[in-house]
Amino acid sequence: MTFPSLRSLTPRHLLMASIGVAVLTIALKTLAWVVTDSVGLLSDAMESLVNLASAVFGLVMVTIAVRPADDDHPYGHHKAEYFSSGFEGILIIAAALGIVWVAGQRLFDPQPVEQVGWGLALSVASSVLNGGLAWVMLRASKEHRSIALEADAKHLFSDVWTSVGVVLGIVLVSVTGWLWLDPIVAMLVALNIMKEGARLLWRSSQGLMDEAVEPEVFTAIQATLDGFAGVHGVPIRFDHLSTRRAGQRRFVDLHMHVPAAWSLGRAAAMRGDVEKALMGAVPGLRATIQLLPSDVETHFFDEDDLK
Template sequence: MRPGANRRPSGRPRRRLSVRAFLQLSVLAALSTIVLKTAAWWVTGSVGLLSDALESFVNLAAALFALAMVTIASAPADDEHPYGHNKAEYFSSGFEGLLIFGASLAIAWAAVQRWLAPQPLEGVGLGVALSVVSSVINGGLAAAMLRAARRHDSIVLEADARHLMTDVWTSIGVAGGVLLVPLTGLLWLDPLLAIAVALNILREASSLLRRSVDGLMDRALSDDERASIDAVLHDMASDDVRFDHLRTRRAAGAKFCQLHLHAPATWTLGRAAAEREAVERRLIAAVRGLRVTIELLPAGQEPPGVRTP
């Protein structure tokens, strides 16, 4: 490896395949729940179930856009993008947040119209049963996606999974409320539930947008990850070897670490390179997904324009 080269961890292709597979499952789940929830609304005429069906269309659009962004993010680094294209994943979660925001406004509008002109519900039992089946599909997939998101540090999977889980709780609340309408005779319960759905997914949209913007602003690694890096450098420092000017940043699942390694000027290039490689391997082992760039410098020397700490 040439001096100062970026050492990348293994396992990236496997991560991309796993993320893509889950997003493809998300597309299939969205198509299935669209059919089920639309049928539930058609049978009952419930605006609450209609709001639930509209959110499934958002799920589909978000999953398709996420697939496109993951494809872009998996492209190798090039001259114009030397750090790769990983940040494309943040556009996916941001787009999903915008879709959820738009869906919440549409749901609220439909709910207000139904509030002003209440209508009795029909076929409640069948409609609720269809909604429950769709919730089981989304809940199972969301749980699996959250585990995969933690395993692969994927904001795309986490955003899609949290959206699906929000959809599950929404469906449960709507189904329970729809069952209460014929029991109580309170027709206003149906639009009230739809408004509650709109407020809930609006909160989720705000969270996704906030995280996406944060990710696009080159956020440093977490305190725990930084502590792991510091521990490795402290362990490998000696009277001959010194480290400084450590910088870290995150881009979706990719994590970057840059620093200087100062070694005696009397060392051979081979010895200094071997020391750097040992440090790189230890850092990559300590922080999953870390990409390390270490610049070799003679002891006491700094690059032009860099002050000694």
């Protein structure tokens, strides 16, 4: 029996799998809450509802992101993935606030936890499902450079740790008889997932504001350019290098200075070689290179533009 490679598991396939797993874990965790009456397990089930909504929205955004460029969006639709991770962050924070509200009420009106064995078994089963899918999704997100996939994977991992905390809380309640531990654990869970939600919102905002490429990607770009500077004794120079990322795409703009005596054909051929090398070094990169004579400088920033 052969399993599909991570490359063949597209973001759409994995997000559809995430939807199916979310439905199943909601059922398991809701049943666990019903049989135990644990507010901690209720908080766990509420976060799984967020998982479902996030996966559905992520699937929609990933579908939009792969659309080709058109007249209204000449640079493509890649930034749609940032809306997915931002939406997921908002839902996570909303769920956390709901958990705090429910747990606060239970803190002042503690209730015994019942049928602990069944509740723990159902919670652990759902955690195994989430953990396995999250591991696959996180590895695939690196293959596809998908922030939507990465956001959903990290949210699922957060869900796993949430379940671990809830299970620990139920065990402590059973051992100590301290009913107040159940809502306290639920509140701690809420704070943990709220932090994850805030982190996703921050990453999405940075992506929408044309954040520079990752340090390792910039290093690969610089190393490629260094390989052309002075090649075969020809004084080629690069400057005004700027980068940005948009979903799965990476963009670099720069000036390439060549000897003024070169013909346009020779300069264009050299530029083509540089572009090809850059795109080979960084998958998904789009390079825009402006040709200039070696003795010509340009004003890259205009102070009037900053007013």
